[in-house]
Amino acid sequence: MKPFRYERASGIASACTSAAEPTAKFIAGGTNLLDLMKLQIETPAHLVDIGSLPLAEIEETAEGGLRVGTRVTNSALAADMRVRRLYPLLSQAILAGASTQLRNKATTGGNLLQRTRCPYFYDTTKPCNKRTPGAGCAAVGGLNRMNAVLGVSDDCIAAHGSDMAVAMAALDARVETVAADGATRTIPIDALYRPPGSTPHIETVLASGELIRSVVLPPPPPGRQLYRKVRDRASFAFALVSVAVVVAREDDRVRAARVAFGGISYKPWRSAEAEAALIGASVTQASFDAAGRAALRNARGYGYNDFKIPLARRTLRAVLSDATGVI
Amino acid sequence: MNHNKDTRLHVTRRRVLAAGTAAVALSVVGHPQLALGAGLPDAETPVTVGLQINGRSHDLTVDPRTTLLDALREHLALTGTKKGCDQGQCGACTVIVNGQRINSCLTLAVMHAGDEVTTIEGLANGDELHPMQAAFVRHDGLQCGYCTPGQICSAVALLAEHKAGWPSYATADVATSPVLTEAEISERMSGNICRCSAYPNIVAAIRDVAEGSLG
Numbered sequence: 001m002k003p004f005r006y007e008r009a010s011g012i013a014s015a016c017t018s019a020a021e022p023t024a025k026f027i028a029g030g031t032n033l034l035d036l037m038k039l040q041i042e043t044p045a046h047l048v049d050i051g052s053l054p055l056a057e058i059e060e061t062a063e064g065g066l067r068v069g070t071r072v073t074n075s076a077l078a079a080d081m082r083v084r085r086l087y088p089l090l091s092q093a094i095l096a097g098a099s100t101q102l103r104n105k106a107t108t109g110g111n112l113l114q115r116t117r118c119p120y121f122y123d124t125t126k127p128c129n130k131r132t133p134g135a136g137c138a139a140v141g142g143l144n145r146m147n148a149v150l151g152v153s154d155d156c157i158a159a160h161g162s163d164m165a166v167a168m169a170a171l172d173a174r175v176e177t178v179a180a181d182g183a184t185r186t187i188p189i190d191a192l193y194r195p196p197g198s199t200p201h202i203e204t205v206l207a208s209g210e211l212i213r214s215v216v217l218p219p220p221p222p223g224r225q226l227y228r229k230v231r232d233r234a235s236f237a238f239a240l241v242s243v244a245v246v247v248a249r250e251d252d253r254v255r256a257a258r259v260a261f262g263g264i265s266y267k268p269w270r271s272a273e274a275e276a277a278l279i280g281a282s283v284t285q286a287s288f289d290a291a292g293r294a295a296l297r298n299a300r301g302y303g304y305n306d307f308k309i310p311l312a313r314r315t316l317r318a319v320l321s322d323a324t325g326v327i
Numbered sequence: 328m329n330h331n332k333d334t335r336l337h338v339t340r341r342r343v344l345a346a347g348t349a350a351v352a353l354s355v356v357g358h359p360q361l362a363l364g365a366g367l368p369d370a371e372t373p374v375t376v377g378l379q380i381n382g383r384s385h386d387l388t389v390d391p392r393t394t395l396l397d398a399l400r401e402h403l404a405l406t407g408t409k410k411g412c413d414q415g416q417c418g419a420c421t422v423i424v425n426g427q428r429i430n431s432c433l434t435l436a437v438m439h440a441g442d443e444v445t446t447i448e449g450l451a452n453g454d455e456l457h458p459m460q461a462a463f464v465r466h467d468g469l470q471c472g473y474c475t476p477g478q479i480c481s482a483v484a485l486l487a488e489h490k491a492g493w494p495s496y497a498t499a500d501v502a503t504s505p506v507l508t509e510a511e512i513s514e515r516m517s518g519n520i521c522r523c524s525a526y527p528n529i530v531a532a533i534r535d536v537a538e539g540s541l542g
Contacts, residue, residue: 003370006391006437031433034394035414045370047391049438075427079493084502095496099518100488101481102415104427105434235496235517236416 001034002043009048012055012178012211019048020180020209026050028071029105031098032114039124041131055213058082064219067176070109070212074164075100077108087217089225089244093167096229099236109212112165112175112192113204116158116266117238118147129155129200145304146238149312150296151265156200157302159263161238165189166262167227169270170244174216180209186216193267203266222256223248224323229262230315239263241312243319247278254278254287254324259295264312271295274316283324288317376437380405381449391437396420398436399446407447407476411520418519421477421484422446428484430518447476450483458539459483462532470523481519482533488515489537507537 009015019026023045027033036042056071058080066086068077077083078094098106120126120138127136139147139157148159173189192204206212229242242262248255257278261269274295281287292313299309321327375388380403387402396413399405399422408431411419415433422431423445450457456464459479469475489511492504497514505511512530521529 001392004391005370006374006435008437008440027438030435030438031415031430034433034435038413051438075488075493078501079491081502084494088501091494091501092496095494095498095501099418100485100495100515101418101421101428101430101518102433105429235514 001037002040002045004044005046007046007048008052009050010052012053012213013182015048015050015053016178016180016182016209016211018046018209019211021046022208024048024208026211028107028110029073030110031102031106032110036115039122041122041124050211061216065217068108068215068217070107070214072108074098074103074106074108074111077164078103086220087167087171087225089170089227089246090164090167090217092225092227093163093229093242093244096227096239096242097163108164108215111162112168112189112212112215113206114161115203117161118158119143121158129196130158130203131201133199133201140302143304144302145307146240146263147302147305148263148265149299149301149305149308150261150269151195151267153196153198153200155198156196156266157305158196158200158266160193160265160267162268163227163229163239163242163262165268166242166244166260168215168217169268170225170246170258170260171220172218172258174218175212176214176216177206177210178213179207179211184213189215189268190270196266200266221246221248221258223258226319226323228315228319228322230311241308241315243312243315245316245319245323247320247323249283249324252283254281254283257291259291259316261295261312261316264299264308273297278320283326285317285321285326288320288326289313291320292316374437376440378436378439379441379443381445387436389436391435393436394432395422395424395434395436395439395444396431399431399444405446405448408480409473409476411474411477416520417474417477418481419474419477421480421519423480423484426484426487428481445480447480450479457483458536459486459532462535463529466528466532466535467525468528468532469521469525474519474521474523478516478519478521478529481516482529482536485512485515485533486537507534509534512537 025044027047027049055069057069059067074094078091084091121128126138147157175187178184223246225246227244229239231237239262244260246258257275259271259274274291277291277294373388374391377386399408409419411417413432415430420432494501495514497510498505
């Protein structure tokens with residue numbers, strides 16, 4: 001690890017001011033940042049620890065949803081009885097990720113801002129445009145079976161690793177931030193992440209010193225919520241593909257549907273195309289297949305990850321079948 | 328990693344830097360902006376942090392880069408907690424902080440001011456083993472034993488999480504409080520790897536303690 005100055009922030013405003021220096025970073029749980037600092041992939045000169053800030057509460061909102069403080073741990077969020085009853089999808093997704101030890105430390109804001117697990121991002125002997133802009137991408141043409149198939153570019157095919165964020169995307173979560181100058185804003189979770197394009201090192205729309213202070217969950221949408229994760233081993237592994245759905249049926253038709261995928265893009269991938277195909281469609285496997293084809297229409301494999309395209313379609317069909325009781 | 332050696336190296340380099348800075352300072356008198364930069368805290372200055380470890384208070388003065396794991400092992404000689412992968416994947420470094428199990432390799436000691444840390448050394452009551460330690464012995468829940476301190480700390484915290492009603496990925500309906508089946512125990516212990524693959528006996532040991540505590 002490179003040396004850094006350590007500061008335990010005593011207030012939100014001063015934390016944001018301190019972290020506005022380009023070489024500074026916020027630290028909360030630290031489970032991803034410290035791992036990357038040991039490898040010298042992250043080399044902050046100044047760490048601003050937000051571990052004492054009053055941002056670890058889950059409160060009910062006037063509109064009937066929940067506001068989750070950025071420091072709420074993944075464990076606390078998954079175990080909260082309001083989340084388990086209103087947003088079982090979110091509990092399921094969080095519990096599908098990492099191990100209990102990690103979830104006990106990892107926070108809500110940190111989970112959203114975790115960096116990719118692309119093996120070439122971690123391997124400092126290989127070129128990576130995220131680590132060193134302009135260096136090239138070793139994953140395109142490399143062993144890319146964990147990489148993305150939608151929304152990425154030839155400069156970077158890294159996938160986002162969060163399960164929690166996939167559920168939040170399906171639930172239309174909003175991210176509330178405060179900037180170094182005190183300005184606050186609300187960002188739909190889908191707009192938090194920047195497509196890699198030719199600048200994959202810039203991953204979110206957040207400015208230096210802009211702190212995620214909470215995530216707001218709107219009232220739960222109607223329908224059955226379900227999360228399914230497909231991975232190489234039964235527990236404690238990143239997704240090859242994951243699917244979050246919220247689906248409501250009325251007689252033999254789909255009345256409302258939300259669909260989001262994990263493991264296939266630089267962000268949790270909400271699929272408006274799949275939703276449009278589902279709404280009003282008959283509750284049949286044929287409709288679910290059509291939704292899968294719509295969702296993956298623009299997908300592109302890079303060789304070793306070609307399998308993710310049919311896998312995502314089939315996982316969507318399976319999850320929708322489970323959620324609607326279609327055999 | 329030899330932390331003491333690391334620290335000595337840094338002290339030496341800082342002395343050299345300090346001597347260099349003094350020479351530069353003489354030449355920048357009258358340049359307030361440059362002088363301001365020199366007044367920032369040194370990244371390599373040790374930080375003092377107070378921790379409660381196994382019921383005892385410790386004031387540790389450490390390089391801010393010191394992980395909780397290295398603080399325990401290298402500064403306090405509590406070597407029961409093991410370093411396996413040092414990247415949060417194996418669970419050998421699991422300790423219990425404020426009642427919750429964490430990977431001590433992925434957190435800095437300075438982030439734990441005032442926290443209560445329980446390590447494997449803090450579980451027994453004198454010569455009397457903690458029930459989970461006794462169950463691991465009874466069920467032969469180990470072979471080489473390197474992962475065992477982490478397994479046992481993890482298992483002790485697992486029972487508290489289950490008692491608090493926490494669901495897991497193996498829980499069919501997350502709104503219910505699940506029964507601690509074998510599938511539940513395996514899922515909840517997935518953050519602890521055992522290279523010798525003593526898993527069946529580890530699960531049996533945990534079940535034994537869990538069922539005992541129900542009666």
